Amino acid sequence: MPAAKFEIKRKCQICGEEFLAKTIESWYCSPRCSKIAWKRRKDEEKRNLRLDEVVKGIPKDQDYIKVSEAYALFGISRDTLYRLIRKETISHMNLGTNQIRVSKAELMKLYPLRKKALTKPKPIVKLYSLEPKDCYTIGEITEKFLVNESTVYLHIRKYSIPTRQIGNFVYVPKKEIDNLYKGMKR
Ligand SMILES: [Zn+2]
Known part of the structure; x- marks a missing residue:
């Protein structure tokens, strides 16, 4: 079986250069850009x-909360906050030099809370149709997308794609596969 290659043109998420992605998860053109992305993610987490x-x-x-607390809660900058205060959009108290307090309740009405690092996004429960008419067989996938069988199985496991076996055939939802191999049709 010829070695099927995954090659898709993408824009590097860091430098914007176009490059040939070798795997589904290549988002950066070079080790250098990957490293920058990793560093940015780490900094953001911290x-x-x-x-x-x-x-x-x-x-x-x-x-009434501190400016730094308002920033932590809503992610709004000091400048924005002071502008709101000057325009009297929100109530504030001044307890002394650099002791400004702003109304949390009023800010709540204006801004969504900053997304917390600690709350992990819930996995989305997907509904799949495993009716043969909504599925490809493994053979059909290898033909249509020029990916070899072991790669298909690898991706099925890796991305937790459901399968169904009927007789000698393994069925996989078309929708999932189309999404996975978008842009790879021959
Ligand atoms: Zn790059």
């Missing part, structure tokens, strides 16, 4: 964890 700590420390029963 930042979010720090902000989560600040949020934990905000007294629940107190409406």
